[in-house]
Structures are given as structure tokens and as C-alpha cells.
Amino acid sequence: MNFYHSDNPASKCSVCVLGQFCLPVGITASDISKIDTLVKERVHLKKGESLYRHGDPLSSVYSVRFGTLKTEYALEDGRQQVIGFHLPGEIIGLDGIGEGQYQSEAIAVEESEVCIIRYEAFEDLARQIPALQQQFHRILSRELTQDQRHLLSLGTMRAEERLAAFLLNLSQRLAARGYLNHEFDLPMSRVEIASYLGIQIETVSRMLSRFAESGLVQIKQRHIKLIDVDGLYELAGIPNPERARILKKIP
């Protein structure tokens, strides 16, 4: 882990390209300068390094600057699962607020960098800037919704559907960040995908091969190209939000 301290303008929240994700909308210039003072440090993580571990006291929450992190949750008997993958602009460490210590472990899936947001200072500032407080609540709430969608996937979907939904979700999130969304590199390994989806690595492999056979995707190792997006959506059992649906079901 590599810490940075910086006052140079390029590290300011207000000029960060991710502002759309981690900054609240509709705040004044003076608010912005306050927010800028909040984030003075960053951490650089090499692949496999932990940002925090289960049980570490909560001092900060973190905003991903670049790279990808996974959060893992462990059962007392040693079994563990990847709970989430976190892309640039997303906030992690929120599960530490409840008990004052992180409940999960956050690990870099690839080389990554995160902004450190001192939690106490943040909470104070949120009280002063209503828009910031509201945005924080929205972030927490969306996190809940995200987990609930994931629950639905693990509870009701078959392996094939889970994987299709996973690829599409990743694609959507990449698109929202302005990346190519129909062709990208998976930052995570098959093991990590399998763990996240609650299936075995062999099943991930088989399903990906099957998708490729069916002409839904092209895969070369971790490089993936979505060919038939509609087909994937259909397979996942969810409607394609990329095309406005004019048709209604006629019963």
C-alpha cells in the first residue's frame, strides 16, 4: 500500500473526472472548496493488496479513482465470497459504519488507486452541506438496492442467467463511465467471478464457452466482446434498457 499526500490541484475532487459519481450535484463554489479539503490523501494498491480487512477500525471510506477492487465477506468457518466489484467513482468501506469496524475485506483486483475520505470529517461536513448529506444517503441506499439485486440473482437465477446478467451489469457500469461497453477486459479472474455469482469456476468456464458457441460473445482469455446484447438480455431474463421499449405486453 502506498500513501500519497497532495495539495496539488489535480488531486482535487472538484476537478476529478469522477465527480459525477462521488460528488453531489447542485452545490455552491464554497461548498466545493470545503469538499476539496476533505480528500487530501490517496492510496495506491497493487493487484492483490488489501485496502482494509474485516475487523479493522473504521477510519475512512474510500472512493475508487482507478482500477477495480473486490469486497469479500467471510464466514467464521473459512468459507468466503466476493460480495461486490467496485469500479472508479464507487464508494467502499460503508459496511464499517454500523459497528465502527469493517465487516468485509477490500482487495485490489488489479492495480488501483483510491481516495481516502476521513469518515468523521465527512460526517461533519455532510451536516453542513445538505446536498452532500442527501447524496451520501442516496449512495448508501443504492448500495442496498445493488445488494438486493445480487440476492435475487443468487436466489432465483440459474448459472447461465447469473453470468449473462453479470456481464451486462459490468457493461452498463463501464458505459456509465464512458468506457467502451461492448468490448472490454475483465479485470477479475474466473475464480473471482465464480465466487461472486455463487457458482463454481468450471461452470463459469463452461457457460462462457457456451455463450461463445451461441454467438452471444467472443472471448479470448479475459478480453470479452459482447456480440448479441439483446440475446444476452433475453437469456438473463431482464429487458434491455438500452433500447426504449415501446411495446407493451398484451395479455
Added chain:
Amino acid sequence: MNFYHSDNPASKCSVCVLGQFCLPVGITASDISKIDTLVKERVHLKKGESLYRHGDPLSSVYSVRFGTLKTEYALEDGRQQVIGFHLPGEIIGLDGIGEGQYQSEAIAVEESEVCIIRYEAFEDLARQIPALQQQFHRILSRELTQDQRHLLSLGTMRAEERLAAFLLNLSQRLAARGYLNHEFDLPMSRVEIASYLGIQIETVSRMLSRFAESGLVQIKQRHIKLIDVDGLYELAGIPNPERARILKKIP
């Protein structure tokens, strides 16, 4: 749905026996009176009635006064799953904050009553009372942790383990509310349990019968008596928090 409006003292948050769950600790007398003004209305729900539905605009969050509610999350193709059961003192509706409309549907599993907390007024008040704001963040964060534990259950545990963990979790939550925790009535049906655990109703039935055969529990319909709590914990693959563990693992 039956609305109440009330200024009578018995309906005040400050005297509600659930205060320990929904009120922040360490607040002043004047804060208490402000909080009391926040919750003026309650809703009475008969079994099966919805408190809110997916897509309803968020106006309030709710605190369960008595009874049990379930929240269900639906997939676009009609599949749906019970995401959580909510006991007295727990807050529901938080998933509505992110998008300004509820993402799930909340339904009474048995006759229930909830306090209405107008969300905008609550957010304002939270800004004025730091302890309230902190408590709210803790509640949101614990909700996240709860969902993550649930994810782990659906992702890595076998049916048997999920059911054992479910019974123990319910028992713990009842104990925290001062109820009998080793003998109680399940408020929810087998269908609802199965949905929550991501398994089939027949499997729930079979596993319960198996638990009874093994002398772990006694079951008569929805009435359940935990006989061998340690055995259940072992089966669930989690340590028993009810007995302080002096022993350490010797490698």
C-alpha cells in the same frame, strides 16, 4: 391499510419500548421532543397488505411497531424473492432513498403496525441532531451488512445450513427484543421462508423434518422449539455467540 394520527403520549418515540432500536443513544431531552414531533402517524396492516410497492414515490421510511413485514424484490420477468423479514424496531423503506422511489414491495406477513417517518423532515432533523444522523448512518450500514450476510448464505451455504442459520438468526433477533428465543411461532409461511433462502418449499419442509428427527428442534406447524442450539450452530457452520468462547483454536 389503516392510518392513525395521534398526539397522545403513548405514541411518542421517546416512550416506545422499541426506542433502543430506532432512537439514537445519547441525545438530550430537547432533542427527544423534536424527534417525537417527527412521528405522528402510524399504519395498521392486515396480513397480506402492502405498505408500499415497487415504484411508489418515497415519502417516508417506516419503523415496525409490532408484527412482521417482508420485503420482496421482483425481476422484470415476474420472478420474485423475499429479501428480508422485518421485526419490531427495524426500519424499512430505505431502498427508496436512492432513486426517490421504493425498489421493493413491503408486505405484512402477519397483522402489523408501523410508524410513519416523513423522510424529508427526518433528513432535516438529522442535520440538526448529530447523534440522530450518526444513528441513521449506522442503521443503513447494518442493513448493508445484513444483506451481505444473506448473500453469503445464498452463495456458499447448502440448504440445510441456510435453514439452520435462518432459525438461529430469527432466534437472536427475538432475544434482542426480549421475547422467548428458544420457543416461538414463525410468523411467515414455508413459501416465504423458501423464497428468502433461495430454495424450494419442499426442501424447507424436508430439512425441518430432518432437524426434528435429529432432535435439534421440535416443530408443530409454525410453532418451533429449538432443542439443541449448539447443534444448530454447528450445522450452520457458525460459532455460537450465546456462549462466550474461551477456547482458542490450537493449530
Added chain:
DNA sequence: CGTTGCATTGACTGAGATCAATAACTGTGG
């Protein structure tokens, strides 16, 4: 160019789903 880690593919197995029948309870009205 072997070694090491990650991914794919095949053969077999098993936990839990599905289908089906029965049993037990709940509530209703005569």
C-alpha cells in the same frame, strides 16, 4: 523451456428441483 498459475473440457455424482399424491390445518356457512 520447464515451472507455475489460470482456464478449459470431460466424466461422473449428488443436492436439491420438479412432479405428484396425500395430509393437516383454517375458515365458512349451514
Added chain:
DNA sequence: CCACAGTTATTGATCTCAGTCAATGCAACG
């Protein structure tokens, strides 16, 4: 109070998806 319908739960028989075990393939790297 009983009969009946309707719901909810249990139990059995069979099937299937995905897990497990095992072998092979493929990159990257010292």
C-alpha cells in the same frame, strides 16, 4: 358442531443442473 372447500405443509419418486474430480491446454515469467 360438523361438513366442505381452500389453503398450506409433508412426503415420496424421479430428474436435472451444477458440483466434484481429474486430465489437459495455454500464457506468462524467471
